[in-house]
Amino acid sequence: MRRPMVAGNWKMHGTRASVAELSLNLKNLVLPSGIEVAVFPPALFIGQVIDELSETEIIVGAQNSAVQPEQGALTGEVAPSQLAEVGCKLVLIGHSERRQIIGETNEVLIHKFAAAQAGGLKPVLCVGETLAEREAGKTLEVVGRQLGSIIDALGVAVFANAVIAYEPVWAIGTGLTASPQQAQDVHAAIRAQLASLDAEVAANMQLLYGGSVKAANAAELFGMPDIDGGLIGGASLNADEFGAICRAAGN
Ligand code: 13P
8 A cells, every 4th residue: 555655845945054954943843653754955964864754764866867867977976876875765856846947848857867766766756837838728738648658668557666746837936736636636647548558557656646735734635535645835945834834744
């Protein structure tokens, strides 16, 4: 049976001192058993956070990794194998901020996804539509294409070692949250797309919702049948709030 997961994407936030304080507060949380908890610090602080959380069960991931699995001549990038070697387990692939601001395309993300797995990381594939796409009735088409491009290139079996996060772009950092039913509808479509190719992969897939999740709305979202937890931005920078979201996933 798939386990719930709550993951905190710290984005480009933090200093050495603020990260140390957040780690300490996370270390002191009493987290529910039976769920996976992960944090994604900025690359610069990954080693620091792995050390600071070493006595906890909290998994540490990266927000990005290179298009090739191993170290080499690729200025400014970090190889999945390098991240894995310091103890990183997960990597976000295709967050909308990287799709929109950095210009990452589905084509590039295929390479990043494959490289992540080859280098020893589990990809967390992020998908989601913009407000204009939703208003044009294209949500399921857009999300289906983002997922489909990876499946077409690499095969559905790669999703036996991956997580998928549905993050509607219009709900990220805006305070607007998809309603539980809106999120459930997209999650059900994602699971159905996987199930049409591999029922076991679909049944085991951890499907996270992201977009203005906070303690006050988490329980309702996580209560939906195809929502297996959350990818949390702003609210993950506060350990108490993040802990409350984790408890909502544990119930
Ligand atoms: P917020 O929770 O700040 O809306 O961010 C969501 C997100 O982008 C997580 O990856």
